[in-house]
Amino acid sequence: xxxxxGARPGVGRVTIADVARAxxxxxxxxxxxxxxxxxxxxxxxxxxxxxxxxxxYETSLVARSLRxxxxxxxxxLVTEFEPFSTxxxxxxxxxxxxxxxELLAYAGLLTGVDRPGWERRSLSRLSGTLIDGxxxxxxxxxxxxxxxxxxxxxxHTGPEGHATVDADNExxxxxxxxxxxxxxxxxxxxxxxxxxxxxxxxxxxxxxRALAAAGITVDERLVRDGGYQEDQSARxxxxxxxxxxxxxAVFAANDSAAIGVLRAAAALGLRVPxxxxxxxxxxxxxxxxxxxxxxxxxxxxxxxxxxxxxMLLTMLRGEPASAHVxxxxxxxxxxxxxxxxxxxx
Amino acid sequence: xxxxxGARPGVGRVTIADVARAxxxxxxxxxxxxxxxxxxxxxxxxxxxxxxxxxxYETSLVARSLRxxxxxxxxxLVTEFEPFSTxxxxxxxxxxxxxxxELLAYAGLLTGVDRPGWERRSLSRLSGTLIDGxxxxxxxxxxxxxxxxxxxxxxHTGPEGHATVDADNExxxxxxxxxxxxxxxxxxxxxxxxxxxxxxxxxxxxxxRALAAAGITVDERLVRDGGYQEDQSARxxxxxxxxxxxxxAVFAANDSAAIGVLRAAAALGLRVPxxxxxxxxxxxxxxxxxxxxxxxxxxxxxxxxxxxxxMLLTMLRGEPASAHVxxxxxxxxxxxxxxxxxxxx
DNA sequence: CTGTTAGCGCATTCAT
DNA sequence: ATGAATGCGCTAACAG
Numbered sequence: 001x002x003x004x005x006g007a008r009p010g011v012g013r014v015t016i017a018d019v020a021r022a023x024x025x026x027x028x029x030x031x032x033x034x035x036x037x038x039x040x041x042x043x044x045x046x047x048x049x050x051x052x053x054x055x056x057y058e059t060s061l062v063a064r065s066l067r068x069x070x071x072x073x074x075x076x077l078v079t080e081f082e083p084f085s086t087x088x089x090x091x092x093x094x095x096x097x098x099x100x101x102e103l104l105a106y107a108g109l110l111t112g113v114d115r116p117g118w119e120r121r122s123l124s125r126l127s128g129t130l131i132d133g134x135x136x137x138x139x140x141x142x143x144x145x146x147x148x149x150x151x152x153x154x155x156h157t158g159p160e161g162h163a164t165v166d167a168d169n170e171x172x173x174x175x176x177x178x179x180x181x182x183x184x185x186x187x188x189x190x191x192x193x194x195x196x197x198x199x200x201x202x203x204x205x206x207x208x209r210a211l212a213a214a215g216i217t218v219d220e221r222l223v224r225d226g227g228y229q230e231d232q233s234a235r236x237x238x239x240x241x242x243x244x245x246x247x248x249a250v251f252a253a254n255d256s257a258a259i260g261v262l263r264a265a266a267a268l269g270l271r272v273p274x275x276x277x278x279x280x281x282x283x284x285x286x287x288x289x290x291x292x293x294x295x296x297x298x299x300x301x302x303x304x305x306x307x308x309x310x311m312l313l314t315m316l317r318g319e320p321a322s323a324h325v326x327x328x329x330x331x332x333x334x335x336x337x338x339x340x341x342x343x344x345x
Numbered sequence: 346x347x348x349x350x351g352a353r354p355g356v357g358r359v360t361i362a363d364v365a366r367a368x369x370x371x372x373x374x375x376x377x378x379x380x381x382x383x384x385x386x387x388x389x390x391x392x393x394x395x396x397x398x399x400x401x402y403e404t405s406l407v408a409r410s411l412r413x414x415x416x417x418x419x420x421x422l423v424t425e426f427e428p429f430s431t432x433x434x435x436x437x438x439x440x441x442x443x444x445x446x447e448l449l450a451y452a453g454l455l456t457g458v459d460r461p462g463w464e465r466r467s468l469s470r471l472s473g474t475l476i477d478g479x480x481x482x483x484x485x486x487x488x489x490x491x492x493x494x495x496x497x498x499x500x501h502t503g504p505e506g507h508a509t510v511d512a513d514n515e516x517x518x519x520x521x522x523x524x525x526x527x528x529x530x531x532x533x534x535x536x537x538x539x540x541x542x543x544x545x546x547x548x549x550x551x552x553x554r555a556l557a558a559a560g561i562t563v564d565e566r567l568v569r570d571g572g573y574q575e576d577q578s579a580r581x582x583x584x585x586x587x588x589x590x591x592x593x594a595v596f597a598a599n600d601s602a603a604i605g606v607l608r609a610a611a612a613l614g615l616r617v618p619x620x621x622x623x624x625x626x627x628x629x630x631x632x633x634x635x636x637x638x639x640x641x642x643x644x645x646x647x648x649x650x651x652x653x654x655x656m657l658l659t660m661l662r663g664e665p666a667s668a669h670v671x672x673x674x675x676x677x678x679x680x681x682x683x684x685x686x687x688x689x690x
Numbered sequence: 691c692t693g694t695t696a697g698c699g700c701a702t703t704c705a706t
Numbered sequence: 707a708t709g710a711a712t713g714c715g716c717t718a719a720c721a722g
Contacts (some may be wrong), residue, residue, distance in 0.1 A: 013472055013492050015715060026693050031717055058469035062407050063715035066698050083449070084432035097454050103426070109442050116408035124403035127358060128386040129698080147358055271557035285428075285630030328691060360699060371709045376701055386707060408699035411714050474715080 014057045022341060023051040034059055060255050074312065075131035076105040077122045077139075083255075084301065085137050088153060091305025092135065099313060100306060104131060119124045119160035123150070128339040133316050135308045140197075149315035151308045158198035159324040163315065165308045169199045172329035173206020176251045179295070179331055181214050184340035185249040188216075189240050191226035191261060193253035200228065203253050203281060222247050226257040233260030234267075241268050241276070248340050249277040255287045258294055262336070273338030281300040283332050293334035300327050359402045367395040379404060405653035408609060410474045419657060420476035421450040422467045422484075424460070428629040429646065430482050433498060436650025437480065449476060452609060458570040464488060468495070478657045480650075492661035496653045504669040508660065510653045514544045517642035517674035518551020521596045524640070524676055526559050529685035530594040530622060534585050536571035536578050536606060538598035545573065548598050567592055571602040579607030581614075586613050586621070593685050594622040600632045603639055607681070618683030628677050638679035645672050 016034075020027045025044060032040050033048040042046075051057075065071045076092060078085040089105060096103055106126060108118045119139040123146060127134065140156045151163045153286040159166070180188050190207045193200030202222070211218055224232030224240060233252060237260060240247060252258035258280030262272060269278050271293055280287055283298035306323050314321040361379075365372045370389060377385050378393040385393075396402075397572030403505040410416040421437060432687030434450060441448055451471060464484040468491060470478065478494040496508045504511070525533050535552045543582045549568070556563055569585060578597060582605060585592055597603035603625030607617060615621045617637055625632055628643035645679045652670050659666040 013469070022349050029692065039691060056469065060474055060715060061470040062411050062474040066407050066411060067717045080442065081431070081434040086426070086434055089426040089431055090428070093454065095427065095620060097456065101533070103452040105450040107438060109438070109447055111442065120401060121403050124401065124407040129405060129407045232638055288630070289633050324617060344532070374708060384707060405699060412701045
């Protein structure tokens with residue numbers, strides 16, 4: 001009989017009942033041994049432990065959590081695993097190590113119409129049992145009435161009822177544009193993110209504030225929607241760069257958008273930074289690997305994650321936690337920005 | 346005294362019983378509506394759906410998976426979220442989007458003594474119930490008797506019983522050394538990884554094969570144990586570089602080790618690549634950010650992840666899957682390697 | 691000290 | 707078309 005690779009049909013999981021049978025005791029007794037509760041004779045305990053070892057038994061997270069409220073697991077809810085969320089995960093992972101908690105990152109992977117409300121759905125699916133608390137990454141709606149502690153990272157709706165951690169999006173936008181201004185640029189375009197997201201609005205606000213402070217009136221034709229996406233940003237960048245009076249610099253609302261801009265520039269034969277300067281936002285690892293390496297506003301992603309964990313742990317202990325934490329951004333100057341080209345008329 | 350419906354909003358999860366009561370039907374009826382099974386009058390169906398909407402009810406992943414075998418969730422088991430595993434996650438996430446499956450990445454976060462065997466434990470905790478299949482990242486032991494389909498990525502024990510995906514470690518080692526040979530180096534050291542890991546053995550084998558092919562006898566004093574770790578590698582590199590007849594190039598078994606070598610070289614005042622060439626392995630994002638940027642053998646991490654998903658999906662469909670997939674590596678030449686210094690006697 | 695009883699929230703027969 | 711009964715694997719209370 002050759003079952004080859006894969007599941008072994010018929011061979012199920014080892015359950016507590018299997019252990020009980022093999023050890024010749026009742027199920028609750030095994031449960032007690034597993035959970036280190038007293039009220040079990042040393043000899044039985046030893047025998048049960050031996051059987052557990054032999055059979056390789058491990059309690060089912062599911063069954064246990066259905067019964068008892070605490071699971072010792074923190075849930076991280078994301079739509080998908082992309083650079084932004086995985087960087088957060090690293091920070092979360094580091095900050096959680098040694099606390100006794102385990103991590104369970106859940107990606108609904110929804111696309112299109114089902115997407116809005118994903119965080120409510122996912123939270124509801126896991127909550128009440130599987131996880132003791134949750135960190136939700138860039139939720140699109142407020143998670144008001146949850147039965148477990150929740151911390152939101154970079155919520156799309158801005159700091160509202162629940163605990164949040166985010167970066168100084170507006171300040172970062174200001175820094176990006178001031179950097180370009182200092183290099184002599186005056187025609188600075190902005191490829192903004194999704195208009196319904198707080199972060200996108202704030203970055204655009206920073207862009208406008210910096211220009212206003214420099215006494216420059218915003219040319220609204222230079223402000224386009226890139227939707228935080230590479231492809232869409234490449235398209236609008238193409239439009240921007242083929243204008244008669246094209247901008248000499250672009251502030252993209254995130255790194256994906258900036259990469260789209262770089263692509264459009266390359267397709268048009270424009271050199272970066274000689275002909276065009278580009279600034280991104282986020283500083284995902286990929287930003288350092290573009291050609292040329294991308295100047296960008298760095299969000300302290302790993303730290304956003306670790307701060308969220310700290311807040312959640314505090315809430316889990318039942319102590320009061322600060323409601324909103326905002327971390328500073330840092331301008332990371334690489335090689336996609338340079339002085340304004342003199343040849344531009 | 347029974348609490349009226351909605352009397353205590355926000356307290357506890359909304360369960361199927363709440364919905365049933367509010368809709369004036371029995372629990373099984375609600376279950377049928379939720380799961381799109383027929384045998385429900387259109388009018389009741391509508392009413393139930395309305396109540397579900399109102400109450401924001403969502404089936405509990407836990408309760409459902411305890412009852413029915415299929416959950417539509419794929420589990421990713423890792424020890425922690427660090428660059429290697431998060432890069433894999435990205436590939437896995439992309440490949441899983443649109444398949445109807447959701448992703449659940451689980452990190453046990455164990456340290457020290459509990460660590461060996463983590464994959465067995467985690468698998469057992471989630472298997473049989475929560476997840477339909479699993480991808481285990483760099484397991485240290487064989488996962489023989491699992492009740493669900495399992496694919497291992499870069500297993501430390503090498504391809505054994507179960508399905509595996511890994512990169513061509515030996516070929517990558519050959520490429521690294523041939524690159525150095527082509528630059529004129531002949532005294533090439535190797536800082537190898539943990540001797541008990543398949544990947545480390547294979548990379549060393551590649552090193553030896555390339556030297557042998559070039560007719561060079563391996564000077565065993567140039568082969569040291571860096572344990573895949575930066576600190577330990579920095580120590581052994583210091584020894585190597587202070588030898589009377591020091592090597593002009595070092596092939597480090599992974600990027601962490603290479604970074605350790607760079608540190609040791611800097612501490613000794615050796616310039617890279619003028620005085621010493623260094624090659625790493627993995628191409629984690631950090632490799633591009635060292636000084637100078639590291640020449641390294643790139644593993645296609647995201648692709649390793651997506652291939653693992655494809656294999657798992659095949660197994661989940663009950664079709665036969667290829668047991669072992671090995672992906673090619675790519676030499677990524679950056680600036681930590683150069684011609685052999687002529688001043689060397 | 692140990693086993694019996696009773697759910698946790700849900701899906702599945704099998705009645706009605 | 708609908709509802710009562712049963713069990714998934716486990717733990718919390720109690721009974722013996």
